[in-house]
Amino acid sequence: MRISETITSLNILARNIWWTWNQDAREVFGELSSRTWQNVYHNPVAVLREISETELQTRLLDPNYFSKVNRVLVDFDNYMNPSDTWVSRQSSDLQGKSIAYFSAEFGLHETLPIAAGGLGVLAGDHIKSASDLGLEFNGITLFYREGYFQQSINQENWQTEYYNQLNPKNLPMDPVLNKQGEPLVCNVDIASDTVYFRSWRINVGRCPLYLLDTNLPENKPHYRDLTLRVYGGDSTTRIQQEILLGVGGVKLLRALEIQPSVFHMNEGHAAFLSFELIKEKLNDGQLFEAAMKATKKECIFTTHTPVPAGHDRFGSELVQYALNRYEKYLNLSHEELMGLGRLNPDDTGETFCMTVLALNTSRSANGVSELHGSVSREMWEDKFKLPKEEVPIGHITNGIHLLGWMSGPARDFWQPKLGDAGVFYEQVNTSEFWAKTEDPDFVSDEELWALRYRLRRGLIDFTRNKLIDIPKAREGDFISYDQLLDADTLTIGFARRFATYKRAPLIFDKLDKVVKLAKDSEKPVQFIFAGKAHPADDEGKRFIQKIAHLSKQSEMAGQLVFIENYDIEIGRMLVGGCDVWLNNPRRPMEASGTSGMKTAAHGGLNCSIMDGWWREVFDGVNGFSIGDDSHPDDIEEQDRIDSENLFRVLSEEVIPTFYNRDANGIPRAWIKKIRRAMATIAPRYNTWRMVQEYSQKYYIS
Numbered sequence: 001m002r003i004s005e006t007i008t009s010l011n012i013l014a015r016n017i018w019w020t021w022n023q024d025a026r027e028v029f030g031e032l033s034s035r036t037w038q039n040v041y042h043n044p045v046a047v048l049r050e051i052s053e054t055e056l057q058t059r060l061l062d063p064n065y066f067s068k069v070n071r072v073l074v075d076f077d078n079y080m081n082p083s084d085t086w087v088s089r090q091s092s093d094l095q096g097k098s099i100a101y102f103s104a105e106f107g108l109h110e111t112l113p114i115a116a117g118g119l120g121v122l123a124g125d126h127i128k129s130a131s132d133l134g135l136e137f138n139g140i141t142l143f144y145r146e147g148y149f150q151q152s153i154n155q156e157n158w159q160t161e162y163y164n165q166l167n168p169k170n171l172p173m174d175p176v177l178n179k180q181g182e183p184l185v186c187n188v189d190i191a192s193d194t195v196y197f198r199s200w201r202i203n204v205g206r207c208p209l210y211l212l213d214t215n216l217p218e219n220k221p222h223y224r225d226l227t228l229r230v231y232g233g234d235s236t237t238r239i240q241q242e243i244l245l246g247v248g249g250v251k252l253l254r255a256l257e258i259q260p261s262v263f264h265m266n267e268g269h270a271a272f273l274s275f276e277l278i279k280e281k282l283n284d285g286q287l288f289e290a291a292m293k294a295t296k297k298e299c300i301f302t303t304h305t306p307v308p309a310g311h312d313r314f315g316s317e318l319v320q321y322a323l324n325r326y327e328k329y330l331n332l333s334h335e336e337l338m339g340l341g342r343l344n345p346d347d348t349g350e351t352f353c354m355t356v357l358a359l360n361t362s363r364s365a366n367g368v369s370e371l372h373g374s375v376s377r378e379m380w381e382d383k384f385k386l387p388k389e390e391v392p393i394g395h396i397t398n399g400i401h402l403l404g405w406m407s408g409p410a411r412d413f414w415q416p417k418l419g420d421a422g423v424f425y426e427q428v429n430t431s432e433f434w435a436k437t438e439d440p441d442f443v444s445d446e447e448l449w450a451l452r453y454r455l456r457r458g459l460i461d462f463t464r465n466k467l468i469d470i471p472k473a474r475e476g477d478f479i480s481y482d483q484l485l486d487a488d489t490l491t492i493g494f495a496r497r498f499a500t501y502k503r504a505p506l507i508f509d510k511l512d513k514v515v516k517l518a519k520d521s522e523k524p525v526q527f528i529f530a531g532k533a534h535p536a537d538d539e540g541k542r543f544i545q546k547i548a549h550l551s552k553q554s555e556m557a558g559q560l561v562f563i564e565n566y567d568i569e570i571g572r573m574l575v576g577g578c579d580v581w582l583n584n585p586r587r588p589m590e591a592s593g594t595s596g597m598k599t600a601a602h603g604g605l606n607c608s609i610m611d612g613w614w615r616e617v618f619d620g621v622n623g624f625s626i627g628d629d630s631h632p633d634d635i636e637e638q639d640r641i642d643s644e645n646l647f648r649v650l651s652e653e654v655i656p657t658f659y660n661r662d663a664n665g666i667p668r669a670w671i672k673k674i675r676r677a678m679a680t681i682a683p684r685y686n687t688w689r690m691v692q693e694y695s696q697k698y699y700i701s
């Protein structure tokens, strides 16, 4: 390839986030300028804007760099034009069928902060795997110009929020154009207004993700800001965003002449898409009953919320205001339309629930773990007026996109054991590969322990750098950053949204005892926390305050760190570097949980309440359980018992096993657990398995 062609191809590569799961591709950009790479948050598009044409041409005169770039470009070309895929080989029923997947958030990479938490990360991992497996798959979401908030912790240890404006020009996204080459503009009806939107496209490997954006001069100012923030604003903003997502998404697909055979609602936020699908059929002359039936055949729904209070609900007046045109389009009275979102359609006192609408307008519904499926069937008994066992809600347990979550050192560790990048790529999700990790001839205890050290050291370096990044933390500090954390110490991590049911500070219920554990001179323990509380969640913010305070102004200082501004990058570092991944939600509130799945390939061990995915995989060896597979109904009782059990498992199992070393300093029993965790978790709790299950169970109708 000539240099000019290579430059063109590099620009195309930068605009396809395939690089989020290809380390060689990331290195090609990172190498151009390591400082810029850090500053622009690992964003190839922004790196290429920084590097002049002359510099790039000249750098490509270096034969080593040139051949590395070309190897990546060949890999990318092979990825984009595969001779066969899982769909073509094993799921030919899906060939020619396209799926439209609607989600209010997508977590794809730290440079695109358009997710609030696990729901979005799951959506991002879903579309990446759909691309890998060869599905015809279209993602739909909104372009949040200010994304989700950035977190900083003030002098009072209180979370404050600020927002950065995203500039599409500097991001791996392209405007969606019409046939004339102008931005394609569509519209939706909200209240009595016509609201216009344009769209952006993110190339996720072979699959497009469309982001709807109302920031257009045609719109009244308040509609221009409709897509400003993820879950921003009040319930009026919320219902309007959801109309845009559902109805607007369908309209965009039609404008692009994409005719999905399945519309997949990821959580109830997208359920208004069914209104548009019904309307289309009424306009074609069908009667309501028939249109409803046909719409139901096209839609599937994944629910993520195990408690009634967690489901979006809108009052009658708000629905009437926001959807008055849809009452006319669907030829329904206001109460009839409300009825589509009510457990009891005739109960005029009941609000409109998006989950009920989704259940009413989809042919199948599923929870995201076995227990969550069961909890959901029970929760919706009244709606279906069926005994629990007959409620038509199944389950598919969540997963993670393994390659996307594998840190650089872990990839460098595993790939040579499998051969070249191509073989690695083919096998990294298989049980054949991960079963080998239980074989000491395939990987020795010493190698695994060295990997753990390498990853733990990487996390400590990263954490120290992060804290130096935050100027405020310097005032009144009393430990130097190089004394913060220790590379020989058992490192326990906790990072996720600070929703109160996740009980981040549970371990500190027994503060004196934990301080004693942490400070043990032979067997010390250190903790790293990170996470954001929703801006309106004061209790979540108090949890952060408590932990941030302890990290600075208690005996825990130096052995407890709170990293500000949790995001995908911090997540990736933590799940790789921590020895133990702590998860102590109130059971059964953690519908699935996914962060613990990310640790397995790195040799981390889970220590978790028996909720969501963990109770399915825990076998007594592959990690640690806090309590057993049950819980009391009383919440205070549960908090008390769980806190006891957490302390017990830490002091009696986790710490002794970690520090039980042989003459060579190797913790053999611990490493046995690591091997079992790898063999049982990595090949199953990934999104290849998950998307295959969605395909077989729900996408092929």
Ligand SMILES: *Cc1c(COP(=O)(O)O)cnc(C)c1O
Pocket (backbone or CB within 6 Å): 116, 117, 118, 119, 121, 495, 496, 497, 566, 567, 568, 571, 572, 592, 593, 594, 595, 596
């Ligand atoms: C994986 C992940 C989550 C989900 O974590 P849970 O423990 O399942 O809540 C949330 N946020 C980020 C950034 C993640 O990477």
